[in-house]
Amino acid sequence: MIISIASGKGGTGKTTVSTNLAFALGEGVELLDCDVEEPNAHLFLQPEITRTEKVDTPIPLVDESKCTFCKKCQQICRFNALAVVGTQVLVFAELCHSCGGCMLVCPEGAISETGRELGVLNFGHRDQVGFINGRMRVGEAMSPPLIKRVRAAADPDLITLIDAPPGTSCPVIAAMNDTDFVLLVTEPTPFGLHDLQLAVEAVKLLDIPCGLVVNRADLGNDNVFRYAESEDIPVLMTIPFDRSIAEAYSCGRLIVEVMPEWRQRFIELYEKIATIVNRSKAELCANS
Incomplete structure (x- = not known):
């Protein structure tokens, strides 16, 4: 199963959800940090990097x-x-x-190909959790080719969690396309709702089932929840505005390590996603 964790805007807690979900599931999981312009999943997962690989892309060479x-x-x-x-x-x-x-x-x-460096891939692991991230070369303008290389390096036999870039532009589409499920992370603020609506429209175009995690859920108002209900998007988890969670994040620590009771909540989140994906695949088979 391939699950992309995305958000319409930055700062909603997308990396918090993806890293904690990966660590909670443990063995048989691989986390891909596809936010190649500013990867930060490694700050929380703290993997041991075992290999680094330079990534080139072909460009024309004219004789x-x-x-x-x-x-x-x-x-x-x-x-x-x-x-x-x-x-x-x-x-x-x-x-x-x-x-x-x-x-x-x-x-x-008269035209052949030569290579141009895009960036690097870093491979590693944290305990039983596999880890791959991409880091763009400084000054590089296009991230989708590197995102595709990160995704191509994934082990197909593992549950793949993709930490997508923020927003709704080409890099996000590259991270969400051809996945089994998109987990959207938002916050109950006007900006959170506005950008969530943009992200939902992008997911609809890709025709991928999605669900919602609302971070800092006890702040703001209930407009995000009402929007989710109107669009028939299931709210699979809410994370409160909690000082202990904020302190763990500020220290670069995982919630599931600092507050062990959250491990089961993230496992239940995955089980809900798996149920939706299996139901969607069954419906697709029935209609084909």
């Missing part, structure tokens, strides 16, 4: 001695990563999405 400057490569590139200027081909590496279309259309075979 101008073969090039006839026909501009076919420029015309096919929807991202404007190539420009033919007189008798020179300019390659804007940061705009390239590594689709390979320019190589396919070049009639002279």
